[in-house]
Structures are given as structure tokens and as C-alpha cells.
Amino acid sequence: xxxxxxxxxxxxxxxxxxxxxxxxxxxxxxxxxxxxxxxxxxxxxxxxxxxxxxxxxxxxxxxxxxxxxxxxxxxxxxxxxxxxxxxxxxxxxxxxxxxxxxxxxxxxxxxxxxxxxxxxxxxxxxxxxxxxxxxxxxxxxxxxxxxxxxxxxxxxxxxxxxxxxxxxxxxxxxxxxxxxxxxxxxxxxxxxxxxxxxxxxxxxxxxxxxxxxxxxxxxxxxxxxxxxxxxxxxxxxxxxxxxxxxxxxxxxxxxxxxxxxxxxxxxxxxxxxxxxxxxxxxxxxxxxxxxxxxxxxxxxxxxxxxxxxxxxxxxxxxxxxxxxxxxxxxxxxxxxxxxxxxxxxxxxxxxxxxxxxxxxxxxxxxxxxxxxxxxxxxxxxxxxxxxxxxxxxxxxxxxxxxxxxxxxxxxxxxxxxxxxxxxxxxxxxxxxxxxxxxxxxxxxxxxx
Amino acid sequence: xxxxxxxxxxxxxxxxxxxxxxxxxxxxxxxxxxxxxxxxxxxxxxxxxxxxxxxxxxxxxxxxxxxxxxxxxxxxxxxxxxxxxxxxxxxxxxxxxxxxxxxxxxxxxxxxxxxxxxxxxxxxxxxxxxxxxxxxxxxxxxxxxxxxxxxxxxxxxxxxxxxxxxxxxxxxxxxxxxxxxxxxxxxxxxxxxxxxxxxxxxxxxxxxxxxxxxxxxxxxxxxxxxxxxxxxxxxxxxxxxxxxxxxxxxxxxxxxxxxxxxxxxxx
Numbered sequence: 001x002x003x004x005x006x007x008x009x010x011x012x013x014x015x016x017x018x019x020x021x022x023x024x025x026x027x028x029x030x031x032x033x034x035x036x037x038x039x040x041x042x043x044x045x046x047x048x049x050x051x052x053x054x055x056x057x058x059x060x061x062x063x064x065x066x067x068x069x070x071x072x073x074x075x076x077x078x079x080x081x082x083x084x085x086x087x088x089x090x091x092x093x094x095x096x097x098x099x100x101x102x103x104x105x106x107x108x109x110x111x112x113x114x115x116x117x118x119x120x121x122x123x124x125x126x127x128x129x130x131x132x133x134x135x136x137x138x139x140x141x142x143x144x145x146x147x148x149x150x151x152x153x154x155x156x157x158x159x160x161x162x163x164x165x166x167x168x169x170x171x172x173x174x175x176x177x178x179x180x181x182x183x184x185x186x187x188x189x190x191x192x193x194x195x196x197x198x199x200x201x202x203x204x205x206x207x208x209x210x211x212x213x214x215x216x217x218x219x220x221x222x223x224x225x226x227x228x229x230x231x232x233x234x235x236x237x238x239x240x241x242x243x244x245x246x247x248x249x250x251x252x253x254x255x256x257x258x259x260x261x262x263x264x265x266x267x268x269x270x271x272x273x274x275x276x277x278x279x280x281x282x283x284x285x286x287x288x289x290x291x292x293x294x295x296x297x298x299x300x301x302x303x304x305x306x307x308x309x310x311x312x313x314x315x316x317x318x319x320x321x322x323x324x325x326x327x328x329x330x331x332x333x334x335x336x337x338x339x340x341x342x343x344x345x346x347x348x349x350x351x352x353x354x355x356x357x358x359x360x361x362x363x364x365x366x367x368x369x370x371x372x373x374x375x376x377x378x379x380x381x382x383x384x385x386x387x388x389x390x391x392x393x394x395x396x397x398x399x400x401x402x403x404x405x406x407x408x409x410x411x412x413x414x415x416x417x418x419x420x421x422x423x424x425x426x427x428x429x430x431x432x433x434x435x436x437x438x439x440x441x442x443x444x445x446x447x448x
Numbered sequence: 449x450x451x452x453x454x455x456x457x458x459x460x461x462x463x464x465x466x467x468x469x470x471x472x473x474x475x476x477x478x479x480x481x482x483x484x485x486x487x488x489x490x491x492x493x494x495x496x497x498x499x500x501x502x503x504x505x506x507x508x509x510x511x512x513x514x515x516x517x518x519x520x521x522x523x524x525x526x527x528x529x530x531x532x533x534x535x536x537x538x539x540x541x542x543x544x545x546x547x548x549x550x551x552x553x554x555x556x557x558x559x560x561x562x563x564x565x566x567x568x569x570x571x572x573x574x575x576x577x578x579x580x581x582x583x584x585x586x587x588x589x590x591x592x593x594x595x596x597x598x599x600x601x602x603x604x605x606x607x608x609x610x611x612x613x614x615x616x617x618x619x620x621x622x623x624x625x626x627x628x629x630x631x632x633x634x635x636x637x638x639x640x641x642x643x644x645x646x647x648x649x650x651x652x653x654x655x656x657x658x659x660x661x662x663x664x665x666x667x668x669x670x671x672x673x674x675x676x677x678x679x680x681x682x683x684x685x686x687x688x689x690x691x692x693x694x695x696x697x698x699x700x701x702x703x704x705x706x707x708x709x710x711x712x713x714x715x
Contacts, residue, residue, distance in 0.1 A: 176612070176615075177603070177617055177618045178617055178618075178619050179619055271681070271684065272682045272683070272684050272685045273619075273682075273685070274618055274619065274685060291604065294686050297603055297604065307608060
């Protein structure tokens with residue numbers, strides 16, 4: 001049993017290819033059913049976002065699995081051939097596949113390291129697989145682990161703590177000046193993209209009152225509708241400056257729209273309550289001398305970009321920490337997977353021994369009808385002792401080797417020696433056994 | 449018995465201060481937890497020390513400068529713990545705990561016998577308690593002002609360092625500054641009234657215009673003006689921060705005066 005991952009991402013394929021492979025949510029169920037209909041594919045999860053399309057599957061044979069999944073991916077779009085896909089795909093097996101999934105979930109493989117969406121997308125993908133019953137014991141465990149590892153990475157590192165876009169950096173700064181954005185007012189001057197984005201972020205961070213002014217009155221009205229705010233005539237906006245706690249300025253004007261004396265006056269009218277001004281325009285629209293006014297905090301595009309740069313450094317430093325955490329977690333889950341391979345063999349071995357013992361005792365008892373109950377139980381005890389002693393060494397070896405490199409070999413050997421060809425392939429019933437500590441933790445433990 | 453707890457408190461506050469100062473400079477959240485736990489235990493020890501001392505004392509509590517300083521330190525840490533529980537800003541501890549430690553060390557260094565006032569009347573403790581609590585308000589305002597100026601400076605110079613990340617938003621610090629004075633000022637006012645009444649009972653005069661009494665009145669007027677200025681003409685933010693730092697310096701001078709001269713002893 002192997003876990004494979006096959007897919008494309010923003011790192012390996014251009015948008016033209018990714019958009020063809022992307023599976024919309026409405027068709028996810030159908031795609032999952034199609035995936036698991038391929039022979040040899042036991043379980044499957046399909047993760048499809050704008051930056052990646054990946055299939056995680058449990059297969060019997062790795063190479064056949066790769067081929068099936070590639071076929072599946074090529075089939076998602078009529079104009080794609082399997083060969084066209086080849087240069088963009090990556091193929092990963094077992095530890096590498098799990099490692100990759102963990103990194104994806106923790107947003108280490110994202111275009112912007114630490115971005116939060118991917119975890120939600122993975123959860124959705126997993127939900128879909130559960131709904132359509134294409135994920136079972138192995139992927140359930142692995143994907144759940146990936147999600148919990150990602151959460152751990154988020155809480156234990158600062159990978160997602162800092163702003164890495166100019167517009168978000170503005171929000172982050174605002175939060176260092178104002179503790180409660182919901183009682184603050186934003187004045188948006190001009191309709192520059194980044195300023196609009198910053199206004200949007202501010203609103204989603206609690207700002208309720210938005211005032212908008214643009215040279216073109218129609219534009220202000222449209223934006224006012226969008227932000228549920230008020231449009232202000234462009235000629236008057238300086239008078240409203242004192243009303244605003246946060247001023248976002250981004251126009252195409254070639255001269256200063258807000259001068260130092262405007263801000264000085266606003267601060268005075270605000271009775272020294274701090275005012276936060278962000279100038280995202282080039283050329284600048286707010287006179288730089290504003291930065292020398294007490295209780296006025298002016299940041300221009302360079303300041304914000306410097307902040308983003310600094311935050312990216314933090315993220316990358318934190319990403320290194322996250323990588324180490326992931327390495328550890330992968331080792332943990334591999335351990336579990338290996339014991340899973342051994343467990344059904346052990347169960348089958350015990351069952352087989354028990355069957356032989358029972359049938360031999362029955363035969364013997366048939367011939368020894370004159371024995372007392374005490375004698376019978378002695379004979380039964382003898383049979384049990386012989387069987388247990390004989391099995392003991394094999395069971396211990398299997399448990400010990402479960403964590404070693406040659407575990408598969410030992411399992412294979414045990415199967416042949418004891419003629420255990422019909423080891424149950426459906427492992428769902430074996431899971432509780434695995435979770436019992438003495439099976440995967442104490443190889444030399446008590447024999448049951 | 450109280451001495452043991454008092455010493456334990458001092459050691460714990462010393463360790464807490466060290467951790468809190470390290471927390472200021474390091475990117476580690478675990479440090480703040482350790483600092484908080486140490487401070488919490490120190491506070492418990494301090495509480496026990498104060499209680500046992502009060503119960504075992506043959507004189508009215510809080511009548512010596514030693515006790516007043518120790519009580520000041522205790523109340524300061526209490527205020528910090530309350531603010532910390534409500535707002536989760538451990539960095540406040542990096543500023544308050546050193547202050548609490550200094551006042552505790554001063555308390556230890558001072559002779560235990562120096563009276564704050566001639567203990568003629570049992571009501572002296574009321575004067576001391578209220579004045580000390582008022583001073584705690586000013587101390588917190590001072591710390592908030594200091595933190596405000598640092599954060600303001602960091603934002604203005606665009607230096608986004610570890611300290612910047614840890615300090616709370618400007619308006620939070622400004623509000624903390626305001627609330628501390630709003631609470632401290634009436635307490636000090638009542639404390640001064642209680643002191644004047646005690647003096648009147650003891651000596652027949654409310655005031656005898658000695659320098660440290662004068663200083664206390666000047667301090668009171670100063671904070672009155674600061675509070676009034678904030679509420680009427682907007683002396684907030686940076687200006688309030690500066691003013692409360694200056695005001696606290698005045699408070700410390702008054703304290704030193706009390707200690708050096710034996711406040712109210714001149715009868």
C-alpha cells in the first residue's frame with residue numbers, strides 16, 4: 001500500500017495549464033468517483049485551487065498509480081493530452097508525498113508563504129472526499145494530520161502573523177495606532193487600486209465609517225455604495241480631514257493635495273487625537289512635512305513596501321522553523337503507516353493459530369471422551385501454551401521490524417511461512433488495534 | 449515570618465524583572481508567560497508578607513515609610529496584573545515590574561521606624577493608603593506615558609523592531625494614561641484631605657507649609673491642570689505623555705522629601 005501525490009502548482013505550470021485542470025467544486029464529486037474507479041486506486045483526495053491541482057491517492061502499485069492519476073488528470077479537460085501534462089507534473093511517493101501535503105497545508109508551498117486560504121481549501125477538499133467516500137483509513141489519518149500540523153505551524157510560528165502586501169501593511173500599522181478600528185473613520189481620497197484594497201481590508205477589520213472623495217463625483221458615489229460609505233465633494237474634503245482617523249490617499253494628481261497646514265489644523269480640531277495618513281500615490285499627494293507634525297503619522301508607499309519586505313523576511317525565517325516541525329510530523333505519520341502494514345498480518349497470524357488450535361483440540365477431545373473436566377482443561381492449556389510459545393518470537397519480530405526499513409519483507413515472509421494469503425485488505429477494522437499503545441510503541445511488550 | 453515573605457517577594461520580583469526585561473528584547477512569547485508566573489507568585493508572597501505584618505503589628509498599619517513603599521509596590525503589581533488579565537499586554541510588566549522592584553528595594557533600605565506621620569491618631573493609615581493608591585495611579589500613568597513616547601518615536605522614525613511589535617496601540621496607551629489619572633487624582637485628593645484632617649486633630653493646623661507639604665500641593669495642582677487640560681483643550685497623546693512623566697518626577701521628589709525630613713514630624 002502506497003501513498004502517492006501527483007499534481008501541478010504555480011511553481012510548475014502556467015495559469016493556462018492550471019485553469020484547464022482545475023475542478024470546480026460542483027464537479028468535485030464526479031471527479032472523485034471517476035478517480036477511484038480506476039483499478040488499483042484505493043483512496044483519493046483531490047485538491048483544486050487557483051494555484052494548484054493535486055491528487056493524493058492510496059495505490060497498490062506506485063508506477064501504475066502514477067499512470068492512472070495522470071490519465072485521470074488529462075481526462076479532466078478535453079483539450080489536454082497526457083503527454084502535454086508530463087512536463088508540468090510532479091510525482092511523489094509515501095514520505096515525499098506526505099511531506100509535500102504537510103508543506104502545502106502549512107502554506108509553505110504557497111505563492112505567498114503563510115497565506116491562510118490554502119488550509120481552508122484543503123479542508124474543503126477533504127470534506128468532499130469524505131462525502132463521496134473516496135477517503136478512507138489512510139488518507140483520513142494523513143489529511144487530518146496535515147490539517148493539525150498546519151494549525152500547529154500557524155500557532156507556534158509567526159509565519160502568518162505579518163502583513164505581506166502593501167494594502168495589508170497599512171491595516172497592520174493602523175492597528176498599532178488604534179486599538180479598536182470599529183469606532184474609526186476612514187477617508188479615501190482618490191480611487192487608486194491599492195488604496196481601495198487597503199480600505200477594503202480596513203472595513204473587514206472593523207472600520208464602519210468610510211468617507212470617499214474622488215475628482216470625478218460619479219466615482220465617489222460608486223465607491224460609496226460599495227463600501228457603504230458617504231461620498232464627499234472633492235472640493236470640500238480638506239474640511240472633513242479632522243473627521244477622519246485614517247486617510248488613504250491615492251490619486252493621479254501631480255501636486256500635493258493635502259498640505260502640512262491642513263493636517264496641522266485637522267490635528268488641532270481633533271484635540272490631538274492621532275491621525276494616520278497613508279499616501280500610496282506616486283507622485284506623492286500628501287506633503288512629506290506632515291511627518292513632523294505631532295500626533296500625525298504619515299506613511300508613503302516606500303514605507304509600506306519596506307514594512308512588507310521586513311515582514312517577508314520574518315515569514316521566511318519562520319518558514320524554516322515550520323519546515324523542521326513538518327519533518328518531525330512526517331516521521332510520526334510514517335511510523336503509523338508502517339505499523340499499519342504489519343498489524344493485519346499479526347491479526348491474521350493469531351487468528352490462523354487460534355483456528356488450528358481449536359480444530360486440533362476438538363479432534364482430540366472427540367477421541368478422549370472419558371477425560372475429566374480438569375484433564376480437558378490441562379490439554380487445552382497445553383495446546384495454548386505450545387501455540388503461544390511458537391508464535392511469540394514471530395510476533396515480537398514483526399512488531400520490532402514494523403518500524404525498520406525491511407518491514408515489508410518480514411510481513412511478506414510471515415505471510416508465506418504461515419500461509420496467510422488472505423490477509424484482509426480492508427483495514428478499517430484494524431485501526432483500533434493500531435491505536436493500542438503496546439502494538440506500535442512497545443515491540444517487546446506483553447503478548448496477548 | 450513577614451520578613452521571610454518580604455525577602456521572597458524581593459527575590460521573585462527581581463527574577464520577574466529580569467525575565468520581563470529579557471522579554472522586551474527577545475522574540476519569545478514563552479518569556480512573558482514565565483515572567484507572569486514569577487510575578488504572580490511574587491505578588492502572593494507579597495500579599496502574605498503584608499497581611500502577616502499587619503496582623504502581628506502592635507501599631508496601626510502603614511504608618512512607616514517602609515510600609516508605605518511596600519504597599520505602593522504591592523498595589524502597583526496588583527494594577528498591572530488586573531490590566532494584564534483584562535487586556536493581555538505583558539510588555540506593561542517590563543515597565544511596571546522594575547518600578548515595583550525599585551520601590552520594594554527602597555522600602556527594604558529604609559529604616560522600618562521612620563513614621564510617615566506622628567502616629568498620634570489611628571486615622572493616619574487612611575491618609576497613607578489613599579495617597580499611596582493615588583500615587584500608584586500616577587505611576588501607571590507615567591509608565592503609559594513612557595510607553596507612548598517610545599511607540600510614538602518608533603512609528604515616527606519607522607523603526608519596526610521587536611519593541612514596536614510588543615508595545616500596544618497608541619490610543620490604548622493614551623487611554624491607560626487617562627484612566628490612571630482619572631482614578632489616581634481623586635484618591636490623592638482624598639488622601640491629602642485625610643492627611644490635613646489628621647494634622648488638624650494632631651496639631652491644630654491643617655497645614656504647616658513645610659516644603660514637602662508644599663510639594664504635595666504643587667503636585668496636586670499639576671495633576672489637576674493635566675486632567676483639566678485633557679478634558680477641555682485636548683492635552684492628550686504626546687503632550688499628556690510628557691506631562692505625566694514630569695508629574696511623576698514631582699511625586700518622587702515629594703517622596704524623597706518625606707523620607708529625608710520625616711514628613712509631619714516637625715510639629
